[in-house]
Amino acid sequence: MYFVKTLNKISSKGTNLFGENYSFGDSIDNPSAVLVRSAQVDTDSFSDGLLAVARAGAGVNNITIDKASAKGVCVFNTPGANANAVAELVFTTLGIALRNIHKSLAWIGSLQGKEDKEISEAVEKNKAAFVGTELAGKTIGVVGLGKIGVLVANGAIGRGMSVIAYEPYPSVGNMLMLNNTVKVVQNLDEVIAVADVLTVHVPYMQATKNLLNEANLANFKGSYLLNFARNGIVSEAGTNAFLARNKNNTYLTDFPSKADLANEQVISFPHLGASTEEAEENCAIMAAQQLKDYLEFGIVHNSVNFPTVESRPSASTKNRVVVINKDVPNVIALISKVFGDAGMNISSFKNESNGKIGYNLVDMDAAVPQSLIDSLKKIEQIIRVRVIEL
Numbered sequence: 201m202y203f204v205k206t207l208n209k210i211s212s213k214g215t216n217l218f219g220e221n222y223s224f225g226d227s228i229d230n231p232s233a234v235l236v237r238s239a240q241v242d243t244d245s246f247s248d249g250l251l252a253v254a255r256a257g258a259g260v261n262n263i264t265i266d267k268a269s270a271k272g273v274c275v276f277n278t279p280g281a282n283a284n285a286v287a288e289l290v291f292t293t294l295g296i297a298l299r300n301i302h303k304s305l306a307w308i309g310s311l312q313g314k315e316d317k318e319i320s321e322a323v324e325k326n327k328a329a330f331v332g333t334e335l336a337g338k339t340i341g342v343v344g345l346g347k348i349g350v351l352v353a354n355g356a357i358g359r360g361m362s363v364i365a366y367e368p369y370p371s372v373g374n375m376l377m378l379n380n381t382v383k384v385v386q387n388l389d390e391v392i393a394v395a396d397v398l399t400v401h402v403p404y405m406q407a408t409k410n411l412l413n414e415a416n417l418a419n420f421k422g423s424y425l426l427n428f429a430r431n432g433i434v435s436e437a438g439t440n441a442f443l444a445r446n447k448n449n450t451y452l453t454d455f456p457s458k459a460d461l462a463n464e465q466v467i468s469f470p471h472l473g474a475s476t477e478e479a480e481e482n483c484a485i486m487a488a489q490q491l492k493d494y495l496e497f498g499i500v501h502n503s504v505n506f507p508t509v510e511s512r513p514s515a516s517t518k519n520r521v522v523v524i525n526k527d528v529p530n531v532i533a534l535i536s537k538v539f540g541d542a543g544m545n546i547s548s549f550k551n552e553s554n555g556k557i558g559y560n561l562v563d564m565d566a567a568v569p570q571s572l573i574d575s576l577k578k579i580e581q582i583i584r585v586r587v588i589e590l
Contacts, residue, residue: 202495205231207239210256214484217492233491236262237483238471243268251586254491256483257282257474258348259430260504261404269505269557272524272584276490276502280347281482282474286428287351289454289473290399291335291359297424297450297467299332336360341395341422343388343411344402344429345374352399354379366391389416396422404430413438423449428473431455439466498522498561498588507552507559517547517590519568523560523576524584527553531581535560538579542572557583 204224206215214235215224224235233252234241241253241263253263254276268275296302307326311319340356342349345367353363354377363382370384378384385391388411392398398420402408413435417425425442427434436459443449443465453460456468474483486502493499498520500509506524513520525531532551539546539562548563568587576585 202232203228203230204233204235204491206235207241208237208256210235210237210487211481211484213481214256214486214488217485217488232495235484235487235491237480238262243271243273252276252491252494254278254487256480256487259404261430261432265505270583274494274500274506275504276487276494277504278483278486278490279502281486282476282479283347283351285476285479286348286401286473287355289469290352290426290428291355293428293452293467293469294335294397294399294424294426297452298335300330302467304330338362338396339364339394339422340397340399341366341391342382343391343398343400345370345378345384346401346403347374348429349401350374350378352401353382357381361397364391364394389419392416392420395420397424397426398422399426400429400433402429402433404432408433410435410438414441417442424452425450426452428452428454431457496588497590498586500559505554506557507554509550509552509559509561511548511550511561513563513590514548516565517563518566519564520588520590521560521562521564521568521573521576522584522586522588523562523582525558525560525579526581526583527556527558528581531558531579532560534579534581535562535576538572538575542569542575544568544572 202222204218204222205228206224206226218224230247230249232249235254235256237256243250243253243264244267250273252274253268255263256278258277258279260275260277263275265275311322336359339362342353342363342365345365353365356363357379365382365384366388367384368386400412402411409432411433414437417438420442439451443451449465451466453466454469454471454473460466460468490501493501497512500506523535544564546562547565550561552559573585573587576582
């Protein structure tokens, strides 16, 4: 039996995948896994039985990744599952800004209680105050060409915009989906210098902290800056300087701060990027399936701290030994020696590493003695060992 603790409301389309060998809900005390959306997760606050955390979404800055790695806890996310929802919101909100929809709605509300003739006269007299501009013919700079960035770039082409995109590490799969008229560069300054609209779509990590900042945004001559990725990617100093340059400059963010809410040039949204029924269902399904594969077979897919290992056991496999180790030299030899000294025949040995974590799947056609497991755990470089009975 596997026990999955849910820390947010998770779509039943995902939790229904668990089946009879699972118990799940927010009341689970000692979980095998945690399924979460936006709640904070400190992996050290759970018992040693915690094996995995799955984030039903792309960003994982609400999870203690380093602590999880140190304890051999696999952390998953669901890249691309909410991509369409975020991309659609980018153009919805950009349209609001360019056409001054937010200002016109605030003004039109002031006409409440007036007669139809008065309303009609007021509208004709004052509509010029809300004249906007169109997307067509503008240049949009897209920072990051993951699944969301590609959808945004392609959507901009469909709206008659020119697109220049920054992507230092292009994925072949994503590039194949990209409209061939998009100009892709590996120099962020080149994008910033020519964009009328600048939108960021990269994950938040140390390398992307303050990626857009006061220094490089000083060269941004456009009027619209969008952040539907994560707080911290666009620096507060950079935003303030951008807004101060021109009273018509606008910052659109899904991650409002106290300062943002007090600034009329900022249009803030309550983290709506993935808030569609479809996105929540897609994320829940993807996260639940990743947990099932990991708990039942040791398969790793879309982990942010473990290497990808998608090897499924053969029909003859009786036990699969999962060995998680620090990615240092000679560990594989030490693991193999333990099995050899125990006189155990290995039917399959799969190893992958990511520079920090080594991940091993050792398949056996026979029972695994506890003494062998104990010997593996004594190896200094080993972080965690578990046996999956198949």
